[in-house]
Amino acid sequence: MSDILVTGATGLVGSRLLARFHADGHACRVLVRPGRELPPGVEVAEGDVLAPDTLGDALAGVSTIIHLAASFRDGNDEQTWAVNLTGTQNLIDAARAHAPDARFLMASTSNVYDAGADHPAREDDALHPVLAYPASKARAEEELRASGLTWSILRLPFVYGEGDGHLEAAPRMMARRGWHPAHRMSVAHHADIAHAFAIAVTGAMDGLTVNIADEAPPTLYEIAQIVGETYPASDEPLTDPWHLHVDATLARRLGFRPRVRTVYQALAENLL
Numbered sequence: 091m092s093d094i095l096v097t098g099a100t101g102l103v104g105s106r107l108l109a110r111f112h113a114d115g116h117a118c119r120v121l122v123r124p125g126r127e128l129p130p131g132v133e134v135a136e137g138d139v140l141a142p143d144t145l146g147d148a149l150a151g152v153s154t155i156i157h158l159a160a161s162f163r164d165g166n167d168e169q170t171w172a173v174n175l176t177g178t179q180n181l182i183d184a185a186r187a188h189a190p191d192a193r194f195l196m197a198s199t200s201n202v203y204d205a206g207a208d209h210p211a212r213e214d215d216a217l218h219p220v221l222a223y224p225a226s227k228a229r230a231e232e233e234l235r236a237s238g239l240t241w242s243i244l245r246l247p248f249v250y251g252e253g254d255g256h257l258e259a260a261p262r263m264m265a266r267r268g269w270h271p272a273h274r275m276s277v278a279h280h281a282d283i284a285h286a287f288a289i290a291v292t293g294a295m296d297g298l299t300v301n302i303a304d305e306a307p308p309t310l311y312e313i314a315q316i317v318g319e320t321y322p323a324s325d326e327p328l329t330d331p332w333h334l335h336v337d338a339t340l341a342r343r344l345g346f347r348p349r350v351r352t353v354y355q356a357l358a359e360n361l362l
Contacts, residue, residue, distance in 0.1 A: 093118075095152045106251075108132065110281070121138075139181050140173065160174055160197065161223075174230055203215060204216070206333070241297065247278050260314075261317065262319070264310050265310075271311040275308065276301075276338070278350075279361060281361070283302065294345055306353075312353070316353055
């Protein structure tokens with residue numbers, strides 16, 4: 091019998107979180123579509139958040155749900171809304187029916203915060219996201235808060251490390267969007283995403299929305315240097331410096347301390 095159900099366990103974040111939880115002795119069950127490869131010893135429940143009739147058996151007997159399944163950057167807004175909002179609603183409904191006492195932990199994103207702020211984003215800031223990914227995540231957050239379940243929402247920044255290729259792709263991706271080389275962006279290593287969820291599993295974040303981030307948001311210029319790229323120069327002044335820069339004070343108060351404090355530590359310790 092597994093204590094924790096993990097959705098999205100085959101993704102970049104989920105696969106690394108699952109490996110850490112499994113190594114630490116957590117009994118995990120994963121919700122996956124048929125045919126997915128998983129580490130030996132992990133209990134598999136075949137199903138899909140978009141197929142409500144597959145969720146009851148997956149939830150039977152679990153005390154914690156870690157909901158990581160998400161759709162983003164696939165260019166299909168309809169699919170993004172379906173997975174991120176409808177999928178979450180389906181999982182909430184199934185949890186009410188089959189695991190009403192379970193703790194429901196959901197990964198959200200720092201992309202929900204508005205541009206143009208005059209400070210690093212805080213959890214109580216008003217949200218008006220427009221794009222499908224952050225807007226669907228913000229709506230899913232609302233559904234979970236109103237669910238009557240025991241919940242926590244962890245807003246994740248740009249996640250990187252352990253050969254996932256995400257940091258390496260960042261300079262070109264951000265340059266295409268016209269971002270200034272001096273723009274700073276909150277980040278967190280996979281080790282610290284798993285660490286944050288391990289804290290949330292204990293109940294320390296119950297009823298809270300919590301920003302997760304390391305200690306020193308790097309500039310896009312620095313990220314490019316670290317991964318061996320050259321970021322385009324700009325003759326324009328930096329505007330909107332706080333966008334995607336989050337205030338992680340609450341997480342620190344709740345006991346979260348980054349194990350990988352900066353991208354430079356990750357580089358020095360070969361954790362990229």
